[in-house]
Every structure is written in C-alpha cells, then in structure tokens.
Amino acid sequence: MSGSLAERSEPDPRTASGPLLDVSGIKLSFGGIKALDDVSFTVDSGQIVGLIGPNGAGKTTMFNCLSRVYVPNEGQIRFKGQPILKEPTHRIADIGIGRTFQNLALFKTMTVLQNVMVGGHCTTASGFIGNALRLPSVRREEDELVGRAWSLISYLGLESVAHARVSDLPFGTQKRVEIGRALASKPTLLLMDEPAGGLNHEEIGGLGDLIRQIRDERDITVLIVEHHMSLVMAISDKVVALDFGRKLAEGTPAEVQKDPEVIRAYLGTND
Amino acid sequence: MPTRNPADMLQIAGIEMVSWRRIWLVAGLVIAIALPFLFEGFTVFQLTRALIYAIAILGLNLLTGFNGQFSLGHSAFFAIGAYTTAIMMDRWEVAYYWTILPAAAVCFVAGFLFGLPALRLEGLYLALATFALATATPQILKYEPVAKFTGGVQGLDVFPDDSPVSFLSNDQWWYYFTLVVALIAFLVAWNLVRGRTGRAMIAIRDNPIASKTMGINTALYKSLTFGVSAAFTGVAGALEAIVIQFVAPDSFTFLLAVSFLVGLVVGGIGSIPGAIFGGLFILLIPNWADQISQGLSWAIYGLFLIGAVYVMPAGAAGLVRLVTMRLAKKPSG
Numbered sequence: 001m002s003g004s005l006a007e008r009s010e011p012d013p014r015t016a017s018g019p020l021l022d023v024s025g026i027k028l029s030f031g032g033i034k035a036l037d038d039v040s041f042t043v044d045s046g047q048i049v050g051l052i053g054p055n056g057a058g059k060t061t062m063f064n065c066l067s068r069v070y071v072p073n074e075g076q077i078r079f080k081g082q083p084i085l086k087e088p089t090h091r092i093a094d095i096g097i098g099r100t101f102q103n104l105a106l107f108k109t110m111t112v113l114q115n116v117m118v119g120g121h122c123t124t125a126s127g128f129i130g131n132a133l134r135l136p137s138v139r140r141e142e143d144e145l146v147g148r149a150w151s152l153i154s155y156l157g158l159e160s161v162a163h164a165r166v167s168d169l170p171f172g173t174q175k176r177v178e179i180g181r182a183l184a185s186k187p188t189l190l191l192m193d194e195p196a197g198g199l200n201h202e203e204i205g206g207l208g209d210l211i212r213q214i215r216d217e218r219d220i221t222v223l224i225v226e227h228h229m230s231l232v233m234a235i236s237d238k239v240v241a242l243d244f245g246r247k248l249a250e251g252t253p254a255e256v257q258k259d260p261e262v263i264r265a266y267l268g269t270n271d
Numbered sequence: 272m273p274t275r276n277p278a279d280m281l282q283i284a285g286i287e288m289v290s291w292r293r294i295w296l297v298a299g300l301v302i303a304i305a306l307p308f309l310f311e312g313f314t315v316f317q318l319t320r321a322l323i324y325a326i327a328i329l330g331l332n333l334l335t336g337f338n339g340q341f342s343l344g345h346s347a348f349f350a351i352g353a354y355t356t357a358i359m360m361d362r363w364e365v366a367y368y369w370t371i372l373p374a375a376a377v378c379f380v381a382g383f384l385f386g387l388p389a390l391r392l393e394g395l396y397l398a399l400a401t402f403a404l405a406t407a408t409p410q411i412l413k414y415e416p417v418a419k420f421t422g423g424v425q426g427l428d429v430f431p432d433d434s435p436v437s438f439l440s441n442d443q444w445w446y447y448f449t450l451v452v453a454l455i456a457f458l459v460a461w462n463l464v465r466g467r468t469g470r471a472m473i474a475i476r477d478n479p480i481a482s483k484t485m486g487i488n489t490a491l492y493k494s495l496t497f498g499v500s501a502a503f504t505g506v507a508g509a510l511e512a513i514v515i516q517f518v519a520p521d522s523f524t525f526l527l528a529v530s531f532l533v534g535l536v537v538g539g540i541g542s543i544p545g546a547i548f549g550g551l552f553i554l555l556i557p558n559w560a561d562q563i564s565q566g567l568s569w570a571i572y573g574l575f576l577i578g579a580v581y582v583m584p585a586g587a588a589g590l591v592r593l594v595t596m597r598l599a600k601k602p603s604g
C-alpha cells in the first residue's frame with residue numbers, strides 16, 4: 001500500500017503526454033482456460049475505442065480487469081500514468097473509470113433515480129453520523145446529487161420512468177439506466193459492455209449518436225465492447241480485436257476490418 | 272427539473288398519499304401518547320416492552336432487511352446493551368438515562384468487531400456464525416471471571432429512580448421514556464436509510480460487485496452496518512434492563528434472537544414502521560397463546576405465526592402497501 005502511495009505522489013512524466021489507459025501484457029487464466037493471453041493496447045484521451053471479438057474472446061474479462069473486479073495473473077494497467085492494479089476495487093470509480101455491465105448489474109429493488117444516485121456515491125462524502133443526524137451539509141449534498149441525477153435522467157430521456165423500479169423496465173431501458181449510473185460518477189474513461197444489447201435497429205443509430213455526444217460534450221473517453229460491427233466501425237477512432245484471449249489486431253476501423261486474422265476469426269475457420 | 276413521484280400523487284378519498292402518510296404519523300403519535308391513560312398498569316408495561324422489541328427489530332432490519340446480512344445472534348447485542356446498563360448502574364451508580372448512549376457505543380464496537388470476520392461469510396454461513404454468538408452469550412455471562420461483573424447466574428438487580436413527574440405512575444413514566452428513545456431511534460434509522468448510507472446499504476444487498484464498481488467500500492459499509500444494527504439492538508437491551516429492573520443470563524437465549532427474526536418477518540423486511548408491528552407481535556402473541564392454553568402455548572403461537580405469514584407474505588408493511596395500492600386512484604383532472 002505504502003509503495004503505491006509513494007508512486008502516486010511522484011510526478012509521472014507520462015501523465016501529461018502518454019495514453020490515458022495503458023494496458024500491457026495482461027494474462028489471466030481460469031483453471032485451464034487462458035481468458036487473456038498477453039494482451040496490450042492503449043487508449044488515448046478523447047478517443048472512442050472499440051474492443052471486438054467473437055463470443056468468449058475475453059472482452060468482458062478485460063473489462064473486469066480494468067475495473068479491478070478480477071486481478072490479472074500478469075501484466076500492468078496504467079491509468080493517467082499510474083498503476084491501478086494495487087488499488088482496491090471501490091477506488092476505481094474515484095480514480096475515474098466508470099463502467100456498464102453486459103448482463104445488467106443494476107440495483108434491482110431501487111428506482112431509476114436511486115440507481116443513478118448510487119452512481120454518484122464516489123462524488124459524495126457524507127457518512128453514517130452525518131446521515132443519522134441529517135446535517136445541513138448532508139441535505140445540501142443530497143440536493144446537489146438529486147439535481148445532477150435528474151439532469152442525467154433527462155439527458156438520457158428517462159424522465160417518464162425515473163420513479164419506476166428498474167426491474168420492471170425492459171432490457172434496453174435498463175441498459176440506458178446503467179449508462180446514467182456510470183455517468184453519475186463523473187468518469188474520465190467510460191467502459192461500455194455491449195450497450196446495444198436489447199435495442200432495435202433505429203435505437204442503435206441513436207446509441208451511436210449518444211456515445212459520440214458523451215465523448216464530445218462531456219469530455220469522456222470511451223472504450224466500448226460491441227458485437228454490432230456497423231456501430232463500432234462507425235464511431236470508433238480505433239479498434240482492438242481479440243480472439244481466444246489474444247490480441248489479433250489494433251488500428252483504425254478500416255485497418256482492422258481488412259486484417260486477415262480478424263476476418264478468419266469472424267468467419268470461424270480454424271487454422 | 273425533478274418531477275414528483277407519481278406514487279405520491281395517487282389519492283385516496285381525494286387526499287394525496289404524501290398527506291395520508293403525515294396524517295397517519297400524527298395520528299400514530301397521538302395514539303402513542305394517549306395509550307398510558309387508556310390502559311391499566313400491566314398493559315402499559317407490556318406496551319413499553321413491545322416498543323423496546325420494536326427498537327431491537329429495527330436494528331436487525333438495518334442489517335438483514337436493508338443490508339442483506341443474516342443474523343441469528345441479535346440476542347447477544349441485546350444482552351450486551353442490557354448488561355452495560357446494569358453494570359453501570361450497579362457498580363458506578365450511574366443514573367439510568369446516562370447509560371443508554373454508552374450501551375449503544377459498546378454494542379456498536381461489539382457489532383463492528385463481529386462484522387469484520389463476518390465479511391467472509393455469506394447467507395447460511397453467516398447465520399451459523401451468528402447462531403454461535405447467540406448460544407455462547409448466556410454461558411459467557413455466567414462464566415467465572417466474567418460473573419464478577421455480571422452477577423453470574425443470579426444476574427443483577429437495578430434500581431432506577433422513580434417517576435420524576437408527580438401525575439405519572441412509574442409504569443407510565445417508563446413508557447414515555449421508552450417512547451422518546453424509540454422516536455429518536457426511528458428517526459435516526461429513517462435518516463440513515465433515505466440518504467447516501469441507506470442507498471449504499473441497499474446497493475450492497477442488491478448487487479455487491481456493482482456496488483464496489485460504483486465506489487462503495489462494501490467491506491467497511493457492511494461492518495459499520497453491523498455495528499449500527501448492534502447499537503440499536505443494544506439500546507433496546509439497555510431499556511429492557513431499566514424497565515424490568517433486573518438482568519439475568521437466561522433472558523438472552525437463542526430463542527430471543529429468533530423472536531427478533533420473527534418480528535422482522537411479520538412486521539415487514541426492509542420496512543421501518545413494520546418494526547412496531549413486529550414488536551407488538553412477538554410480545555403480545557406469546558402472551559395470548561399462553562392465556563388460551565398453557566400446555567399448548569407454543570403450538571398456538573405457531574398457528575398465529577403461520578396465519579400471519581399466510582395472510583401477510585410481505586409482512587404487515589407489505590399488507591398496508593397492498594391495501595393502499597388497491598384503494599389509491601390517480602388524481603382526477
């Protein structure tokens with residue numbers, strides 16, 4: 001712990017100029033399965049980066065490493081130049097990495113508004129004593145958080161369901177609530193795991209616009225896992241392709257689409 | 272701009288739900304204040320004990336209902352609270368009203384410390400660990416080195432001052448004293464639950480991994496919730512010692528812990544006002560069962576319990592919610 005604190009206080013020369021996210025040599029196995037096998041890539045500040053690959057390629061596992069839900073067996077992850085793997089999981093939101101989940105991980109007994117407010121947990125600080133007494137500072141913090149949650153709810157067009165229990169909502173709407181909850185933590189980097197799940201063709205177009213808006217208006221860098229190729233290729237500045245835990249390609253959408261290894265992985269031919 | 276919750280705007284008899292809630296709150300308070308003048312001494316004493324149990328159940332509810340941590344051991348914290356008060360009054364002749372907060376503090380520490388290893392346990396395993404706590408407590412209270420303070424098997428007598436108000440009997444006075452403590456306890460619980468702390472507690476119950484990802488220090492929150500829960504139940508124990516004027520190890524058996532759990536379920540898991548119904552249930556129903564037939568009192572209690580769970584699967588609070596939902600209409604125009 002003391003080691004990581006010392007590292008953090010030293011000015012890192014790469015903070016200013018280097019990539020926002022620097023993933024290097026990540027390996028993680030579950031029993032015999034190599035879910036991630038020496039994966040390295042970078043995400044620059046202000047980019048939208050797509051992470052693609054067939055089912056079971058290791059995309060969600062990569063997200064779980066980035067949000068410290070899993071600890072890789074080997075490798076290093078740097079965010080704003082600082083190593084993050086030594087941080088406890090609950091510090092990651094505070095550091096500036098927010099995420100949505102592929103199979104929904106909402107707080108199912110809570111309303112949409114409450115879910116978004118939990119997303120703002122790391123931006124607020126009141127504790128048990130302050131809340132027990134409902135001090136004026138707690139009230140102010142709560143008002144500010146409610147205001148911020150509401151502006152996100154209207155940004156995402158969720159006003160009409162704001163007071164509904166999330167478990168009563170359709171899958172696609174719940175995915176949108178997840179985006180709101182992640183944005184409430186004011187992230188620098190947003191990880192989105194298959195945000196197009198449960199959406200129809202038209203809605204997917206809207207999602208693409210939304211992701212661009214999130215990047216442009218809110219200054220948030222986006223790393224997105226998505227099977228919907230036309231969406232990923234349309235919005236990404238860069239695409240990273242995985243298969244069987246290995247990185248196949250990294251480059252512009254055009255480059256990755258032409259990559260013979262990527263084509264082979266998607267056509268499903270074995271070598 | 273924030274819009275109002277449509278559920279609050281529903282009406283019964285032309286009056287909005289928010290206003291109904293206020294009406295019930297005021298009516299409940301008026302009834303609570305009037306009760307000692309409507310009933311004779313023993314009933315007032317019983318109502319006092321029901322309030323005390325309500326506070327204990329409220330504590331359990333914070334832990335189990337809101338945070339999802341199961342406890343079969345809350346009789347232990349009830350005992351620690353009761354003995355803190357009894358020992359302070361017996362040894363140091365502290366006035367009873369100065370023992371409530373120390374009892375809360377001691378139980379908070381005990382609960383927090385127990386909550387740390389409990390972090391590694393979930394569901395049934397946590398139930399077993401807390402069960403061990405409940406069964407060990409009466410024995411520890413009787414154990415030789417500890418018995419010096421606790422009075423061992425004989426327990427301790429405590430002698431609180433008589434009612435300082437001339438027109439109130441002692442029974443009435445203890446009722447009002449308990450009522451004030453209970454009101455504070457319910458207000459504090461409500462404040463905890465509706466704010467940042469409560470959202471974190473519920474989030475952990477609903478989805479521990481997502482909670483961590485949202486920046487909630489789940490380990491710290493779970494052990495703090497354990498401490499806070501124990502503190503509430505400890506306050507109830509302290510009140511019990513004062514009101515009964517006696518503590519003994521065998522009042523704090525595993526059966527008491529199960530009673531709290533019964534009160535929690537019957538009142539409504541995750542409902543704050545439900546704890547009052549739970550307290551009344553676990554105090555009154557065993558008495559009634561006893562009056563109906565001493566030989567079969569447990570069987571009758573069991574029937575009441577099955578009946579209650581059958582009629583109110585989500586507890587008394589759930590039944591109230593269901594009935595209001597049936598009656599409520601959208602505002603016209």
Ligand SMILES: Nc1ncnc2c1ncn2[C@@H]1O[C@H](COP(=O)(O)OP(=O)(O)OP(=O)(O)O)[C@@H](O)[C@H]1O
Binds near residue numbers: 035054055
């Ligand atoms: N907790 C776990 N325990 C065991 N195996 C796991 C675990 N998590 C992932 N795996 C395995 O790791 C591999 C990668 O899974 P992952 O979920 O990362 O794939 P993915 O690229 O997200 O796939 P999809 O597109 O289907 O979501 C799979 O073989 C999966 O079975």
Ligand SMILES: [Mg+2]
Binds near residue numbers: 059060061102
């Ligand atoms: Mg996945």
